[in-house]
Amino acid sequence: MKLLITGGAGFLGSLLARTLLARGTLAGSRIERLVLTDLAPPPAELVADPRVEGRTGALLPQCAALAAERWDGVFHLASAVSAECEADFELGLRSNLDTTRALLDGLRAAGNVPRLVFASSAAVFGGDPPALPVPRLVRDDTLPLPQTSYGTQKLVLEQLLADYTRKGFIDGRAVRLLTVSVRPGRPNGAASGFLSGIIREPLAGQVSVCPVAPETEVALASPARTVAALIAVYEATREAYGGRTALNLPALSVKVADMLAALERVAGPEVRALVRVEPEPRIERIVGTWPARFEAQRAAVLGLQPDPDFEGIVRQYVHEHPQALKVPLRG
Secondary structure (H helix, E strand, C coil): CEEEEECCCCHHHHHHHHHHHHHCEECCEECCEEEEEECCCCCHHHHCCCCEEEEECCCHHHHHHHHCCCCCEEEECCCCCHHHHHHCHHHHHHHHHHHHHHHHHHHHHHCCCCEEEEEEEHHHCCCECCCECCCCCECCCCCCCCCCHHHHHHHHHHHHHHHHHHCCCCEEEEEEECEECCCCCCCCCCHHHHHHHHHHHHHCCCCEEECCCCCCEEEEECHHHHHHHHHHHHHCCHHHHCCCCCEECCCEEEEHHHHHHHHHHHHCHHHHCCEEECCCHHHHHHHCCCCCCECCHHHHHCCCCCCCCHHHHHHHHHHHCHHHCCCCCCC
16 A cells, blocks of 8 residues: 655654554555655654655645655645745645645546545634624534635635545545644644644743633644544545545634643643733634534544543643653642
């Protein structure tokens, strides 16, 4: 089995790669080759595996040649993120719309109908006040109404993927990812990045700024649950996946204040005090368009469930990234 992961050097892509390599199989087939594409090279321990190859550089000019290699499966994670797309409209069009269209057309030309899992986003949902405000609860049949360029681009690509699937060019499945927290490493350009930073940086002994009010409610998923969802969607039958419409993931709904309380229970009040609340209107406007509560019945059919609580997510981060901790923890 030959697999391609775009965005494979990023946090989520490399975690997916590690998980797949540890499993050794996907959908009943042995993984023989795994290619990771990204702007940066993949982690050294991944390319040390003889099954793995890294391809570094912009994805758009590589799409035709990559697709001609006739993949069995593709995980398309590469994307410009939310705040980047708001700040640079052309970047979003090029990195998201143009690149994905080129990839899909290359796969179509290859002619072998690969299975492709596309990382869409819950940012496709929003509201159009006053006529259609942000929904209090997003269900599988809730109308997407993106209020950001990023969300709009993801919705356009969901529909394009569905049409390529309808025409028999690919076997496409779109998954609307939630904010993933806690992400390790350096901050990225996502508007949701602070939802990792307010945990990650204090645990490293650093000050972190929270740009939204503590009562802000958000929908989250841990890295482990997110990767498990991507794999489950890939392995699902078309009948179990439930058609061609993008799949909503189950969410842990939590207020920022409760996230900080969980941090305090794990690391103490001194660490919690490293987070300063300094509202930033630009980020508040973006985050304010995202619904915080989801009812994901289609995902439940695949056995997917939300994280039970945020303290467990913090402890998962602590367990998996001990080298990033610079403060003593409570028991």
